Amino acid sequence: MSVPSIQLLVNALVAPASLHGLGMAEWDLLIRQARNSDLLARVAAGCLAEGLGEQIPPQPKMHLESAATLVMRQERELRWEVAQIRDALASTGVPIVLLKGSAYVMAGLAAARGRMMSDVDILVPRDSLAAVESALMMKGWVSAAQSAYDQRYYRTWMHELPPMRHFKRGTIIDVHHAILPMSGRLHPSSEKLLSAAKPIGGNDGVKALAPVDMVLHSATHLFHEGDLERGMRGLVDIDGLLRELGRQDGFWQALVPRAIELELVRPLFYALRYTALMLATPVPEATMSEVRGSPGAPRFGPVVSFMDALFLRALRPNHASTSDIWTPLARWLLYLRGHWLRMPPRLLLIHLVRKTLTRKPRDAARAA
Amino acid sequence: MAEGIATLYSEYEVLPDHDAFADFHVAVVPGRRLPRPLCVFEMDGLRPFTPLASDEAFAFLEWGMNWCVTGYCHTLLTIHSAVLERDGRALIMPAPPGSGKSTLCAALALHGWRLLSDEMTLLDTKTGMVVPAVRPVSLKNASIEIIRQLAPAQEFGPIAYDTMKGTVAHMRAPSASVARSDEVSSPAWVVFPRYDAHASTSLVARGKATSLMQLAENCFNQNVHGRSGFHALAELVDRCGCYDFSYGLLDEAIEVLTNLPVPQ
Numbered sequence: 001m002s003v004p005s006i007q008l009l010v011n012a013l014v015a016p017a018s019l020h021g022l023g024m025a026e027w028d029l030l031i032r033q034a035r036n037s038d039l040l041a042r043v044a045a046g047c048l049a050e051g052l053g054e055q056i057p058p059q060p061k062m063h064l065e066s067a068a069t070l071v072m073r074q075e076r077e078l079r080w081e082v083a084q085i086r087d088a089l090a091s092t093g094v095p096i097v098l099l100k101g102s103a104y105v106m107a108g109l110a111a112a113r114g115r116m117m118s119d120v121d122i123l124v125p126r127d128s129l130a131a132v133e134s135a136l137m138m139k140g141w142v143s144a145a146q147s148a149y150d151q152r153y154y155r156t157w158m159h160e161l162p163p164m165r166h167f168k169r170g171t172i173i174d175v176h177h178a179i180l181p182m183s184g185r186l187h188p189s190s191e192k193l194l195s196a197a198k199p200i201g202g203n204d205g206v207k208a209l210a211p212v213d214m215v216l217h218s219a220t221h222l223f224h225e226g227d228l229e230r231g232m233r234g235l236v237d238i239d240g241l242l243r244e245l246g247r248q249d250g251f252w253q254a255l256v257p258r259a260i261e262l263e264l265v266r267p268l269f270y271a272l273r274y275t276a277l278m279l280a281t282p283v284p285e286a287t288m289s290e291v292r293g294s295p296g297a298p299r300f301g302p303v304v305s306f307m308d309a310l311f312l313r314a315l316r317p318n319h320a321s322t323s324d325i326w327t328p329l330a331r332w333l334l335y336l337r338g339h340w341l342r343m344p345p346r347l348l349l350i351h352l353v354r355k356t357l358t359r360k361p362r363d364a365a366r367a368a
Numbered sequence: 369m370a371e372g373i374a375t376l377y378s379e380y381e382v383l384p385d386h387d388a389f390a391d392f393h394v395a396v397v398p399g400r401r402l403p404r405p406l407c408v409f410e411m412d413g414l415r416p417f418t419p420l421a422s423d424e425a426f427a428f429l430e431w432g433m434n435w436c437v438t439g440y441c442h443t444l445l446t447i448h449s450a451v452l453e454r455d456g457r458a459l460i461m462p463a464p465p466g467s468g469k470s471t472l473c474a475a476l477a478l479h480g481w482r483l484l485s486d487e488m489t490l491l492d493t494k495t496g497m498v499v500p501a502v503r504p505v506s507l508k509n510a511s512i513e514i515i516r517q518l519a520p521a522q523e524f525g526p527i528a529y530d531t532m533k534g535t536v537a538h539m540r541a542p543s544a545s546v547a548r549s550d551e552v553s554s555p556a557w558v559v560f561p562r563y564d565a566h567a568s569t570s571l572v573a574r575g576k577a578t579s580l581m582q583l584a585e586n587c588f589n590q591n592v593h594g595r596s597g598f599h600a601l602a603e604l605v606d607r608c609g610c611y612d613f614s615y616g617l618l619d620e621a622i623e624v625l626t627n628l629p630v631p632q
Contacts, residue, residue, distance in 0.1 A: 024389040032393065032412050035440075057388045066442040150410045320413055 003324050006278070006316055008268065009033045013236060014139060016046035027060040029321060037232040037317035038116050040067035045114030067114075074117045074338075078105055081120055086205050088139035092131045096195045096206050097123040099217060103208035104237075107200045111240030114214055116233075119163065119172040123209075125194060125270050126177040131170055133161055133175065142169050149354060157183035157343065179217050183343045188220070188262040209368045211245040219271030220264055226338015228331060231315040238271050239279045244283070256290045265296035273304075273312055310334055369396060375503040376538055379546045392436045396425045409438060426529040427536045429507060437501065438588040444499060445597055446588040447489040451498055452481040457556035458498045459625065460489050460608070463531070466617070468563025471511040474619050476625060482554060483545040485515050490539035493593060493600040497552040498609070502545050504538035507526035512537045514618065520596055552574035555608050557628050558583060560622075562614040569620040571628075572612045579610035588622045607631065 008030050011018040022030070034040040044064035047056060056064065072087035082102060089096055097103075099121040099359050104112035124132050144149050145162030154162040167170070178190045179274055196210040218241060222234035245251050259268040275281035276288070291297055298304050313330040316322040339348055371599060383390060390531035399406035399419040407590065409432035420428050438446050447470055449462035450473035459481070470486050477483040484500040492499055507515055513536065514524070525538040546574040558579055559571075583601050584590050590597045609631040617623035 023387050025387045028389045031389075036412060036414065059391065063391070063440070063442050066440055069442045073594060076594065106483070113582055318413070 001024040001365070003313055003316065003327070004322050005032070007315065008320050009037075009039070009232075009322075010279060012043045013039065014045060014239070016043070016050040016052060019047065019052060024057065024059075027057060029048055031060050032226040033317045033319050035063070035067075036319040038230050038319075039114075039233055039236060040064065041071040041114035041116060042233075042236060046072075049113075051298060052124075064173075065104055067116075073118060075105055075112075076116055077100055077171070078120065079175075081169075081172050082106060082206060084139070085120060085122070085136075085173060088141075089132060089135050090205070090366050091317065092135045094124050094126065094132055094332070095197070097194060098208050099123055099179075100221065100237075103214065104201075104240075106206060106209050109224060109241070111237050113240075115237070119174050121176060123176045123179070123190065123194065124199075129161065129175065129177055132193045133164075136175070141165065141173060142167050144172065147358070151357070153351070157181055157185075159336045159345070160166060174310060179220055181342050183347060184224070184341055185339075186263045188264055189217075193217075194261060208213045211241075211248060211251055212254045213262075215241050215245065215255065216259055216262060216264045216268060217270070219267040223267040223270045224333040224338065224341050226342070228334055231319050232317050235271075235275055235315055239275045239281045242272075242275060242283065251288050252284050255293055259291070260294055260296075263296065265291060265294045266298070267292075269297045270307070270311065274315060277312065278315060279306075312363065369424045369429065370410075372429070375523050376525045376540045379543055381496045387520070392433070392440070394429065394432055394436065396429045398422065410429055412510070420531070422583060424531050424536075426538070427528045428505070429532060430504065430538060432446075432477070433503070437488065437490070441490070441494075441587055442592045444495055445454055445491040445590065445593055445600055447491060447583065448586045449489045451484040451489040452476050453465055454481045454626070456554060457630065458484065458489075458553040459557045459559060459618055459628070460604075461559050461561050462489075463561050466563075467501075467561055468511075469561055470505060470507055470620070471514060471563070471592070472561050472615075472617045472621060472625075474505045474511070474515045475518060475622055477505065477545065478515075478522065478549055479622050480626065481517040482548060482553075483497075488565060488588070491555075491556075491600060491604065495552070496555070496600070496603060499552050501551040501560055502541050503550050504541055506536060506538055507592050508536055509534045520619065539621055553602055556609060558605060558608045558610045559628075560611070561626065562612070563616070564614055565616050567614045567616045567622055569615045569617065570613070570630050571624055572614045574610045576605050576610060579605045600623070 008026060012030055012034065031040065034043045035248065040063065044067050047053065086096060098106055101115055101117045102120045106114065141164035143162045144165040145154060151162055154160065159181050160174050160176040163172050163174050179188055179193065180186055193209060193213050197207040197215055198210055200206050202206050208214065214240065214266060218238050222231065229294055259265045272283045272288060276283045298307065310330040310333055313327045314334050343351060395410045396407050396411055399408040405422040407422040407425045407428060407604060408415055408419045409417050409428050411432065447462055449460050450469045451460050452473060453459055461469050461472065473486040483502055484498055485503065486505040488501065490499040492502055523540040527534050527537045528537060560574065580602055583605060587601065609629060
């Protein structure tokens with residue numbers, strides 16, 4: 001029952017020098033696995049940093065350069081977009097705390113290297129939501145959720161406003177007031193997260209979460225999410241953060257106590273376990289046993305083994321070469337788990353029935 | 369599908385079983401059987417499009433492959449246009465659907481021009497050269513019959529009726545073009561064609577600035593290349609003769625385009 005190896009991709013991500021002398025068939029597989037998991041530009045960035053450019057055969061190199069070009073463009077657009085958001089919200093006086101990819105880029109973290117990006121996510125105090133929303137509307141962002149039900153779904157149960165799309169640029173901003181849904185089981189305090197947020201150097205009025213909180217949010221995002229299609233990328237984010245932020249004084253000592261304080265021990269447990277198991281992330285033994293013994297961590301060995309069986313499959317690239325016959329079941333069970341964590345069963349049932357009944361046929365294919 | 373590939377790709381290189389690199393792993397596989405059979409385009413397990421009727425399978429494969437190039441090949445600028453070469457000079461014809469671009473492209477390819485692509489110009493921004501992507505020429509509706517009459521011996525792939533583009537068939541790329549598919553070419557002309565059954569043939573020089581804007585509008589990934597993409601397109605129109613071209617008769621069109629003045 002062993003799952004196919006992902007050593008080729010892992011080596012490309014954490015030790016690009018190992019790509020030296022790869023055969024064409026291996027390049028073929030690597031490009032496919034990396035592309036499917038949205039990590040092609042990440043692999044490209046690693047190769048570049050390692051100075052491998054000349055040694056990569058032209059065919060795979062074209063694909064790496066293509067992905068790198070796209071990410072470079074996304075990064076430029078992101079910086080512009082963040083400046084627009086800052087200007088739009090200046091009058092509200094609400095500090096902008098960037099989350100995820102946009103925070104990594106603006107803070108110049110290694111986790112941003114070659115990271116594909118789409119939306120900007122920000123975190124604001126709940127009582128500022130109305131002011132933030134109307135300030136964004138004044139500058140051209142429009143709520144993208146169409147139906148009244150979707151609006152209610154977001155506003156009553158979720159941790160964010162319905163996504164807002166800029167009417168001209170088409171860019172999307174997700175305005176969060178918490179990092180987990182209100183209808184969910186865990187309620188990490190947004191006040192604590194916001195008050196610990198740190199200004200990002202050289203960007204007046206723009207902040208990112210404190211280092212430990214950044215890791216906890218990234219872990220929470222990945223391990224409360226039901227759709228792990230891009231799970232590997234989420235894991236690579238956490239790995240990048242741990243490797244870089246872990247070098248700061250006091251990081252490892254603060255990590256687990258903060259997770260306990262924010263009720264986020266379980267997602268942290270999984271994050272540390274699976275980055276170490278899959279990406280050989282250097283997690284100190286002391287931190288590992290500290291998190292294992294903390295309230296909220298899974299108590300029973302069989303539970304951990306079962307979750308291993310699920311996550312070690314679903315976190316791999318969603319590709320035929322990295323899946324076995326159990327992978328679809330693992331993905332499905334984690335999908336259910338994601339919903340389970342999001343809403344109590346009764347509410348979930350009503351929501352799913354409603355969604356199924358009102359589902360629109362997908363847009364017609366636009367292949368040309 | 370097999371028939372289409374056998375007819376239209378018989379002269380293409382087949383990758384060895386071992387130690388080979390393919391840019392994309394694509395397939396069109398059977399989808400739902402009822403109420404009518406469908407087929408699905410797959411790139412490496414990814415299904416970017418909704419299924420189509422199964423008799424459109426071959427056309428679907430061609431469209432899917434176009435999508436791979438426009439979606440994933442950002443080392444090049446991709447411009448929605450036909451492109452051909454003669455005596456080392458490339459003719460780029462950007463145009464919206466219905467302008468007769470593909471018909472013109474097929475006709476030129478059958479009259480001494482080397483086909484580079486009927487669908488997209490791949491421009492290397494570093495060298496300013498056009499990279500060929502030689503594939504069958506996609507023809508629609510009445511064009512199919514027109515080209516068949518022009519070259520009765522030319523082979524076609526399966527005909528797909530009632531697609532979202534109407535009736536579609538692919539014409540086999542001329543052997544000489546396939547054989548030289550590694551040879552890049554230097555752009556010399558940018559011509560915006562317009563088919564009008566009642567029009568007399570007219571070739572009118574077009575301003576560089578509006579040509580640049582029109583070209584940019586037809587570019588799939590100019591935004592990805594940002595400033596360098598804009599400069600590459602500007603350099604392209606600077607170097608090329610730019611024209612508006614309307615035609616009603618294919619023979620006259622071929623004649624005029626084959627005698628385009630060589631830019632200084």
